Amino acid sequence: MRRISLRRFLLGGLLVALLLAGGLSAFASSAPDGLDSVTRQGCTFGAGGAITSGRCIAQQARAHGLASSPFAGYATDGVDGPASTALSGMAGVLVTLGLAWGLALLLRRRERGSGSGERHGSGADAPDGSGAGAPGPDGLVDAGR
């Protein structure tokens, strides 16, 4: 069975992530999430979001130390409207991609350096995923997962 190549899959997935963060995020609910809602129970809130009366867990909350960062609150400094969220979202997707991928690479290199000489992985994925290699390495790798 001809299957989608790893590169296409990854690019497709990244595209979906960028579209979600860059496009759909503008339509996301702005209501407080479940945990925030729990912390707000018992208080009333004014127009600016400040607590006006009552007793609730949120009264103990401190302001965020990095609230002045250019992307704080998923808005982009200097940009107004939905583009503000879109840009910050896409920036976040790319930064997260890079950090996670980089971390994984780092861990893999350290494993290879200290591990046995045997190659991990099923070898380079053939572009069309034909998997024409011997079944042995595949079985060994996946048994370890």
Next chain:
Amino acid sequence: MHISDGIIDAPVSIAFGVVAAAGVAYAATRARRDLDERTVPMAGLVAAFVFAVQMLNFPVLPGVSGHLLGGALATLLVGPWLAILCVSVVLLVQALMFADGGLTALGLSVTNMAVVTSLVAAGLVTLLVRRQRPTPRGIWAASFVVALGSVLLGSAAFVLEYALGGTLSVSLERVAQLQLGFHALIGVGEGLITAVTVASVAATRPDLVWALQRHRPAPATTPDELVSA
């Protein structure tokens, strides 16, 4: 489910910071063995995807929204150890770059959203995904249950933290009721998102779904047979 600074007192925040650090460190040692040419970029993509979907809050009740936590989704795709790392990276980026989630509370959030959800998900996968090649419906159902379970237990972890280090201006019982009630609903949303995503990946590249790779047959079987229609 990000926790703001100040809600949980310092000693408990520090304690769970240690828990989170230990969890991440252990996950790193275990994840190393799983990393190959496929899972390295997959880890990057999974983290990026979880970040993106976490931005998409959906309403669950009037005035209450929810968002994907992602530990279950990540676990189903890349296993619990990489999942812990991926979600931790997401939380770190959110706290540092977007001021989303407290900094002193980061250990609590990492424990709940990365460590607890992923480990619970892995446990549920072990229980639920027994067949070598689940049907598409089976993948859907298992993913849904795994995700829902992970959200419920992840949210319960906050109740525990509140019991240990919260201000107790609201009774523990009330906190438990609200937290679990809201997150039961949020868990349904997470279940649906997770099921759709995992089913999509399973349909195109089942070899990239960790939950489906746990029952690989003996090496005598050729790889082509395993990539089922």
